[in-house]
Amino acid sequence: MNKQEAVKKIGELRVILERHRVLYHVHDSPEIDDEIYDSLMKELAKFEKEFPELDSPLSPTHRVGGDPLPKFQKVTHEVKQWSFDNVFSFEELKDWEDRNIKILEKMDSASLPTYVAELKIDGLKVVLTYENGKLIRAATRGNGEVGEDITENIKTVRAIPLIIPEDVSITVIGEAWIKKKDLVKLNKERVKEGLPLYANTRNLAAGTLRQLDPRIVATRNIQIFAYDIEVSPMEFSNKWKRNIGTQEEELETLEKYGFLVSKDRKFCKNLEDVQKFYNTWINKKNTQDYGIDGIVIKINERKIWDALGYTAKTPRAGVAYKFPAEVTTTKLLRIVVQVGRTGAITPVAELEPVLIAGSTVSRATLHNEDEIKRLDVRVGDTVSLRKAGDVIPEIFGVFKELRPKNAKAFVMPTHCPSCNSKLERIKVGKELSAALYCVNKSCPAKHLEGLIHFVSKKGMNIEGLGEKIIESFHDIGIITDAVSIYRLKKSDIEGLEGFGEKSAENILSSINGSKNTQLYRFLYALGIRHVGEQTAKDIAKHFGAFDAIRKAPLEELSGVEGVGEKVAQSLIEFFSDSRNSSLTKELLKYINIEKVKKSPGGKLKGRTFVITGTLPTLSREEAKELIEKNGGKTSSSVSSKTSYLLAGENAGSKLTDAKKLKVKIVNEAELKAML
Ligand SMILES: [Zn+2]
Numbered sequence: 001m002n003k004q005e006a007v008k009k010i011g012e013l014r015v016i017l018e019r020h021r022v023l024y025h026v027h028d029s030p031e032i033d034d035e036i037y038d039s040l041m042k043e044l045a046k047f048e049k050e051f052p053e054l055d056s057p058l059s060p061t062h063r064v065g066g067d068p069l070p071k072f073q074k075v076t077h078e079v080k081q082w083s084f085d086n087v088f089s090f091e092e093l094k095d096w097e098d099r100n101i102k103i104l105e106k107m108d109s110a111s112l113p114t115y116v117a118e119l120k121i122d123g124l125k126v127v128l129t130y131e132n133g134k135l136i137r138a139a140t141r142g143n144g145e146v147g148e149d150i151t152e153n154i155k156t157v158r159a160i161p162l163i164i165p166e167d168v169s170i171t172v173i174g175e176a177w178i179k180k181k182d183l184v185k186l187n188k189e190r191v192k193e194g195l196p197l198y199a200n201t202r203n204l205a206a207g208t209l210r211q212l213d214p215r216i217v218a219t220r221n222i223q224i225f226a227y228d229i230e231v232s233p234m235e236f237s238n239k240w241k242r243n244i245g246t247q248e249e250e251l252e253t254l255e256k257y258g259f260l261v262s263k264d265r266k267f268c269k270n271l272e273d274v275q276k277f278y279n280t281w282i283n284k285k286n287t288q289d290y291g292i293d294g295i296v297i298k299i300n301e302r303k304i305w306d307a308l309g310y311t312a313k314t315p316r317a318g319v320a321y322k323f324p325a326e327v328t329t330t331k332l333l334r335i336v337v338q339v340g341r342t343g344a345i346t347p348v349a350e351l352e353p354v355l356i357a358g359s360t361v362s363r364a365t366l367h368n369e370d371e372i373k374r375l376d377v378r379v380g381d382t383v384s385l386r387k388a389g390d391v392i393p394e395i396f397g398v399f400k401e402l403r404p405k406n407a408k409a410f411v412m413p414t415h416c417p418s419c420n421s422k423l424e425r426i427k428v429g430k431e432l433s434a435a436l437y438c439v440n441k442s443c444p445a446k447h448l449e450g451l452i453h454f455v456s457k458k459g460m461n462i463e464g465l466g467e468k469i470i471e472s473f474h475d476i477g478i479i480t481d482a483v484s485i486y487r488l489k490k491s492d493i494e495g496l497e498g499f500g501e502k503s504a505e506n507i508l509s510s511i512n513g514s515k516n517t518q519l520y521r522f523l524y525a526l527g528i529r530h531v532g533e534q535t536a537k538d539i540a541k542h543f544g545a546f547d548a549i550r551k552a553p554l555e556e557l558s559g560v561e562g563v564g565e566k567v568a569q570s571l572i573e574f575f576s577d578s579r580n581s582s583l584t585k586e587l588l589k590y591i592n593i594e595k596v597k598k599s600p601g602g603k604l605k606g607r608t609f610v611i612t613g614t615l616p617t618l619s620r621e622e623a624k625e626l627i628e629k630n631g632g633k634t635s636s637s638v639s640s641k642t643s644y645l646l647a648g649e650n651a652g653s654k655l656t657d658a659k660k661l662k663v664k665i666v667n668e669a670e671l672k673a674m675l
Helices: 003-026 033-048 060-064 090-106 181-193 201-209 216-217 246-255 269-287 303-310 369-375 444-455 467-476 484-485 501-513 519-523 535-542 548-551 554-559 565-578 579-592 621-627 654-660 668-674
Strands: 075-077 115-121 124-131 135-141 146-148 170-179 224-231 265-268 290-298 318-323 327-339 346-358 359-365 382-387 395-396 423-430 431-438 608-612 645-649 664-666
Touching: 003 033, 033 060, 060 216, 075 115, 090 181, 090 269, 090 303, 090 318, 115 246, 115 269, 115 318, 124 201, 170 201, 170 216, 181 201, 201 216, 201 224, 201 444, 224 303, 224 431, 246 303, 246 369, 265 269, 265 501, 269 290, 290 303, 290 444, 327 444, 359 382, 359 395, 369 395, 423 579, 444 467, 444 484, 444 519, 484 579, 535 548, 548 579, 608 654, 621 668, 645 654, 645 668, 664 668
Parallel strands: 608 645, 645 664
Antiparallel strands: 075 146, 115 265, 115 290, 124 135, 124 170, 135 146, 170 224, 290 318, 327 346, 327 382, 346 359, 382 395, 423 431
């Protein structure tokens, strides 16, 4: 294919992919299977690799996320990001309308406003700037004047277009959110990994978009509802904007441009209509995939909107009508600290049981020490509690005037409640963790959590050993580590309180049944930090045998698809600890790992090559084929992930890049020698 043909093909593929993105992510009515979409995407990526000069940072192939950033840059918003005033009752809403009508009467404006009511999504406001139809920047709202540049993260969000089909320069405002079911799924993973949980979908959306690694953002399924188009004051009177006469048309325009816009909006002739919409959603709000904390009412007519102008704080033409929140108060009885499997220490509030959002709650997370300090919450306090997004109940306020006289500030323990070793903040990447950790390798509480993880469904799947049983066996000392599970005898169990012959036999047969297992289950069960179920599967698939994993060097581990530096480092650490190697050796005397066929690969499996310059005998295409045939991969640009630069004559900037990044450089003969 020549370049001219490639230009045409790439253009066509991008148009098709954009059309199907809109069908899937905006209209929720896909016309093609995901597999077909993926394969079109692969085809596009192939052409872009072949003709790197035709690649573009706004191509859909770049939605998978680029390299992590060292930090976010600050961005000054072109248009100040105000937020609407809140009202809490129909009377207040009516007052708002009366004030507006008075202003309009003074201006001799004859027409009365109509309204558009939209849902107020509990998410994170984002500001997307397009220049000549191209996304050039995305930022958080921040304090309204200055936000943070999150462009690389937003590019991974498929609910927004990277290029809009008209040559306009606009700012689009949207609310980012994450589905409740995605929050539940992610929190389940985090429980397993001993990480602190996200309290609600808003925290998760905010936490995700403020992630420095766009590749993580790409996995999180962020949604964005677009709801407003702004143009800078300089262009305020431009013709294009004047063509949009109403808020309804503005929302339709956003849809036409390929943004996801909430369908749950309503044109309202008057405030009585608005109140009906409000009443409907107060009853329906928990049926949606996202949190809703009220409705937003905007004057529909752009002319009236402009005539009313702004107060010092906010535009007069819109208002937020908030729902009464699902909150309650109760008494804080105790603060206990929990030790997770990885040693993370989480303070938990024990509460006087109270009914909230339909269920009785007696515990709430306090997240970490900083959060306790921020709230200044003490034992004996009356606290306000909310259950946000149906997830973990959370304390968000304290009635200090009701505080008992002698209530003391909570002091986070300096030592592990279980083993009494000194707690530390650990390094997470380059930073120190917010949570304290018990780093004692023989901590009983960590062991217990580790054992619960070991027998769990995704691990060794020993159904007969539930959490309670493990806990009591651990307490009396008949289970001390994972190996001791397989050494249990009937006589150890029989006669213990609550266990007869039959139940002892059941437990033993359940343990026996777990002895034949798959490699990934065993690997997952070991509870290695950062090795969740999917990662365990990826590693197992690549290596095929436990011994190969145990002996693998860092470079090979981090080259495995789905495994990064962090996971690889953690595996190396785990296996270099002599206790772990003797434990796994002992375990494998009892456990039989089913043989899996190593996935077809070759000598270059896990290696990524970049090709540059003219090779003596092979064309670039032939070199690429040769590498791929032997299980290797090729990429168009040199990065820290590149294993080798295959360089021929007249190699240009890629050679310089490779030298800078200390990537190994090989020639054609050396490549052939590897095979
Ligand atoms: Zn401990």
